[in-house]
Amino acid sequence: MILVNEPLLDGNEKKYLNECIDTGWISSEGPFIKAFEEKMAAAVGRKFGIAVSNGSVALDAAVLALGLSKGDEVIMPSFTIISCAAAVVRAGATPVLVDSDPVTWNMDINQVAEKITARTKAIMVVHIYGLPVDMDPVIELAQKHGLKIIEDAAEMHGQTYKGRPAGSFGDISTFSFYPNKHITTGEGGMIMTDDESLANKCRSLRNLCFLPEKRFYHEELGFNFRMTNMQAALGLAQLERLEEFVAKKRRMGQQYTSLLKDVPSIQLPLEKTTYADNIYWVFGIVLNDEVPFDAFEAMKKLGAEKIGSRPFFWPMHEQPVFHKLGLFVNEQYPVAERMARRGFYVPSGLALKPEQIVTVSEAVKKILS
Numbered sequence: 001m002i003l004v005n006e007p008l009l010d011g012n013e014k015k016y017l018n019e020c021i022d023t024g025w026i027s028s029e030g031p032f033i034k035a036f037e038e039k040m041a042a043a044v045g046r047k048f049g050i051a052v053s054n055g056s057v058a059l060d061a062a063v064l065a066l067g068l069s070k071g072d073e074v075i076m077p078s079f080t081i082i083s084c085a086a087a088v089v090r091a092g093a094t095p096v097l098v099d100s101d102p103v104t105w106n107m108d109i110n111q112v113a114e115k116i117t118a119r120t121k122a123i124m125v126v127h128i129y130g131l132p133v134d135m136d137p138v139i140e141l142a143q144k145h146g147l148k149i150i151e152d153a154a155e156m157h158g159q160t161y162k163g164r165p166a167g168s169f170g171d172i173s174t175f176s177f178y179p180n181k182h183i184t185t186g187e188g189g190m191i192m193t194d195d196e197s198l199a200n201k202c203r204s205l206r207n208l209c210f211l212p213e214k215r216f217y218h219e220e221l222g223f224n225f226r227m228t229n230m231q232a233a234l235g236l237a238q239l240e241r242l243e244e245f246v247a248k249k250r251r252m253g254q255q256y257t258s259l260l261k262d263v264p265s266i267q268l269p270l271e272k273t274t275y276a277d278n279i280y281w282v283f284g285i286v287l288n289d290e291v292p293f294d295a296f297e298a299m300k301k302l303g304a305e306k307i308g309s310r311p312f313f314w315p316m317h318e319q320p321v322f323h324k325l326g327l328f329v330n331e332q333y334p335v336a337e338r339m340a341r342r343g344f345y346v347p348s349g350l351a352l353k354p355e356q357i358v359t360v361s362e363a364v365k366k367i368l369s
């Protein structure tokens with residue numbers, strides 16, 4: 001079986017993890033946390049990094065730190081992971097959805113403008129699958145209407161927009177270090193910002209809102225969103241190789257593209273836009289309408305060929321859990337709906353070898369012939 005994702009952990013990971021064990025520093029109090037936060041902040045060009053236990057709670061903390069609550073609207077793509085909308089809903093605020101661009105798979109900025117109301121407080125930008133959202137028009141809209149930008153850069157380690165690092169655009173930005181991201185800590189996430197008061201709020205929310213002077217006395221409700229020293233040890237070792245990993249992912253994407261570009265019945269990831277070259281977080285494939293089966297059937301057929309795959313995101317407006325809350329009922333976003341039904345991704349992990357990419361590509365051709 002060729003797995004859909006296998007991480008690459010053959011740098012200093014063992015050495016740094018052994019240091020945790022040898023020194024006994026395994027909790028969030030250990031020294032790798034601060035080192036990892038500082039190195040990530042430097043890599044992304046931000047003042048502050050706040051390490052947390054995963055990318056989803058990074059979004060929860062971001063939304064809460066901005067003070068978003070009942071009556072506030074946050075515009076975001078329907079085509080994303082539930083973490084984005086869940087963070088807004090849990091804070092008591094309202095997610096407002098837009099459709100995606102069928103070519104870049106990122107949120108349609110023209111629709112963002114149409115969804116701004118007097119209640120809109122923020123735009124949650126989500127960079128999808130390897131290409132960043134076109135940020136200039138988003139920043140222009142945010143400035144014009146006095147909106148905050150929350151930037152979900154979970155899939156964008158090492159990517160840039162017009163030469164500037166992804167994760168440097170939000171008033172508050174977030175990353176994930178799940179094993180399928182370009183760098184991993186097993187589970188993990190980070191919040192990035194240049195605003196000291198937002199950084200302090202996130203640090204407090206991460207650590208149960210303990211008061212520095214009166215530890216077990218609370219003025220606010222927080223969470224335990226802390227990352228362990230062992231996760232940060234992995235993260236530091238991974239971060240040392242970010243450039244190499246991004247270059248490798250690009251080579252993998254290019255190899256898939258050259259092997260599959262002449263297959264007539266599929267859409268491949270866009271190689272580049274005027275503002276960024278794809279870093280292929282995953283290598284997505286969307287079946288054209290003439291293919292007589294959908295993504296789920298395609299994934300079954302690939303499984304029979306011993307090739308792992310995963311479906312694309314299922315749109316937020318088609319989630320029963322949100323319908324039960326009275327959200328997005330009868331809303332339609334045809335691009336997101338089509339991508340969910342026709343899209344899937346093939347093995348794209350950093351440990352994937354060129355000969356495996358050939359095997360996967362042959363299997364994709366076979367199931368389509």
Ligand SMILES: *Cc1c(COP(=O)(O)O)cnc(C)c1O
Nearest residue numbers: 054055056081083154155176178
């Ligand atoms: C992976 C991912 C997340 C969530 O990260 P976890 O660490 O798995 O919680 C959030 N947003 C996007 C766009 C992601 O791809």
